[in-house]
Amino acid sequence: MGLSITLTINGARRAITLDDPRVTLLDLLRERLDLTGTKKGCDRGQCGACTVLLDGRRVNSCLALALSHDGADIVTIEGVAPGGQLHPVQAAFIAHDGFQCGFCTPGQIMSAIGMIREGQNWGSGAGDDPERVREAMSGNLCRCGAYVGITEAVLDAQRAIAEASRRDAA
Amino acid sequence: MNRFEYARPATLAEAVAAGAVPGAAYLAGGTNLMDLMKGGVMHPGHLVDISRLPGLDRIEWLSDGGVRIGALVRNADLAHETKFARQFPAVAEALLSGASAQLRNAATVGGNLLQRTRCAYFYDTASACNKRNPGAGCDAVGGENRLHAILGWSEHCIATNPSDFCVPLTALDAVVELQGPAGRRAIPLETFHLLPGSTPERETMMQQGELITAVCLPAEAARFAGNARYLKIRERTSYAFAVVSAAAALRLDGETIVEARIALGGVALKPWRPRTAEAMLAGARPDPAVFNRAAETALAGAKASGDNAFKIELARRIVVRALALAAAGTPERVPALPASPFAGAITHA
Numbered sequence A: 001m002g003l004s005i006t007l008t009i010n011g012a013r014r015a016i017t018l019d020d021p022r023v024t025l026l027d028l029l030r031e032r033l034d035l036t037g038t039k040k041g042c043d044r045g046q047c048g049a050c051t052v053l054l055d056g057r058r059v060n061s062c063l064a065l066a067l068s069h070d071g072a073d074i075v076t077i078e079g080v081a082p083g084g085q086l087h088p089v090q091a092a093f094i095a096h097d098g099f100q101c102g103f104c105t106p107g108q109i110m111s112a113i114g115m116i117r118e119g120q121n122w123g124s125g126a127g128d129d130p131e132r133v134r135e136a137m138s139g140n141l142c143r144c145g146a147y148v149g150i151t152e153a154v155l156d157a158q159r160a161i162a163e164a165s166r167r168d169a170a
Numbered sequence B: 001m002n003r004f005e006y007a008r009p010a011t012l013a014e015a016v017a018a019g020a021v022p023g024a025a026y027l028a029g030g031t032n033l034m035d036l037m038k039g040g041v042m043h044p045g046h047l048v049d050i051s052r053l054p055g056l057d058r059i060e061w062l063s064d065g066g067v068r069i070g071a072l073v074r075n076a077d078l079a080h081e082t083k084f085a086r087q088f089p090a091v092a093e094a095l096l097s098g099a100s101a102q103l104r105n106a107a108t109v110g111g112n113l114l115q116r117t118r119c120a121y122f123y124d125t126a127s128a129c130n131k132r133n134p135g136a137g138c139d140a141v142g143g144e145n146r147l148h149a150i151l152g153w154s155e156h157c158i159a160t161n162p163s164d165f166c167v168p169l170t171a172l173d174a175v176v177e178l179q180g181p182a183g184r185r186a187i188p189l190e191t192f193h194l195l196p197g198s199t200p201e202r203e204t205m206m207q208q209g210e211l212i213t214a215v216c217l218p219a220e221a222a223r224f225a226g227n228a229r230y231l232k233i234r235e236r237t238s239y240a241f242a243v244v245s246a247a248a249a250l251r252l253d254g255e256t257i258v259e260a261r262i263a264l265g266g267v268a269l270k271p272w273r274p275r276t277a278e279a280m281l282a283g284a285r286p287d288p289a290v291f292n293r294a295a296e297t298a299l300a301g302a303k304a305s306g307d308n309a310f311k312i313e314l315a316r317r318i319v320v321r322a323l324a325l326a327a328a329g330t331p332e333r334v335p336a337l338p339a340s341p342f343a344g345a346i347t348h349a
Helices: A025-032 A088-095 A105-122 A130-136 A147-170 B012-019 B033-038 B076-079 B082-087 B091-098 B100-108 B109-113 B166-171 B219-225 B274-282 B288-300 B310-328
Strands: A004-009 A010-015 A051-056 A057-060 A074-075 B005-007 B024-029 B046-049 B059-061 B067-070 B176-179 B182-188 B213-215 B228-233 B242-252 B257-263
Touching: A025 A051, A051 A088, A051 A105, A051 B100, A057 A105, A057 B100, A074 A147, A088 A147, A105 A147, A105 B100, A130 A147, B012 B033, B012 B046, B012 B176, B012 B213, B024 B082, B067 B082, B076 B082, B076 B091, B076 B100, B076 B109, B082 B091, B082 B219, B091 B228, B091 B242, B109 B213, B166 B228, B166 B242, B166 B257, B219 B228, B219 B242, B219 B257, B228 B310, B242 B310, B257 B274, B257 B288, B257 B310, B274 B288, B288 B310
Parallel strands: A004 A074, B005 B046, B024 B046
Antiparallel strands: A004 A010, A051 A057, A051 A074, B059 B067, B067 B213, B176 B182, B176 B213, B228 B242, B242 B257
């Protein structure tokens, strides 16, 4: 059977041949494409460290079978700051100390980017309600307990992104 | 994870044929199946990827006012579909109270109905489990079982069904559409999941090769839209399974209940619909004494299966509270903490 797939990863098309159908999207990224920014925490969909955008939506890449996503568009933490310009969510995590050890941070940032996008698409945004941000980010665990800074960072990044899109529209 | 043959059939007919092979499992969102395969709990020899089957990812409004939800609709997409959330608010609230945003983006409607129990002994392959290994016994009996069933259990299995989504769906008379080798059929969700009896390995009415194609809600279910809630007690406020949950929906005419619907989650191996309690509410006034009597009736047959007698009283109180919330009216927007008893009550300095 053909185990060849094509994925667009951070804007670049990649033709990939798998030698085993069991490879998850997470293992493909880390072990075969050397994109180690996406972290393997629990590997069971419980911690969110492996969060990536799959066709624009945040998912746990540890529970996604790579073969099942032939043709998909994937964005990982390596793809959010083209040209070295920090993404507003990255900048906000730094400004608000949204991390300590940093292991969960790529997943947190990808999840926050996905969350802000969901708000724009579904009108389900958190607005300026920290409770809604905490709820929307509850799929990302931080064992250092940087949650206060993470919540502030996400709220701040959301404001910055909304402001930038208002400026663009004007 | 075991090795498997992977196939991605292009049509429903091909999928049904591929899925009818013994040892085959369907893969859609994969959020439960991949986890179970990684843990060695499930080891299908054939994985039939149905995630791209055409036509199953739509929410269709029927001419009679009902809705047909394709089995591949993502949990998040359904919960955020404006018309759906307005007509079936308790279903949207239940969906948003389940799992995490990442999981809701991947998990499908059909997969939610077929998710396996979260009983730790089912997950631990070193433990005896009659579901995993029929006849092996049940280590949950006499084990760590404070979260286990209080209704409909047997000495062979005391596990619970973990779904939130199925709870209001059951209260609202949802119907499951199946396609199989012998054709199409429809089964009320209330009878779709099976109680354990002496065959806990049989979990639903489905046969090998059958595939869920849709879940339908009748037009009558939307009549409860103004007074429908889902309430869920968890050990964490977010991203946790229910210890006990309840959906409550009322149709009111002034100060009289015309019709009531109740279903309980986390208490049995299926969503539990206490129809006698529902019937008691028809014609009554929506007040605490009436709700208390209905809740007593709903839990009348409950029995602890271990260290979980507290769940009987908890479930009774959750029914009362869910009914009171429903009577107070569906909120304009799903609360910041969906289905939480703490909604609006927690402040963080």
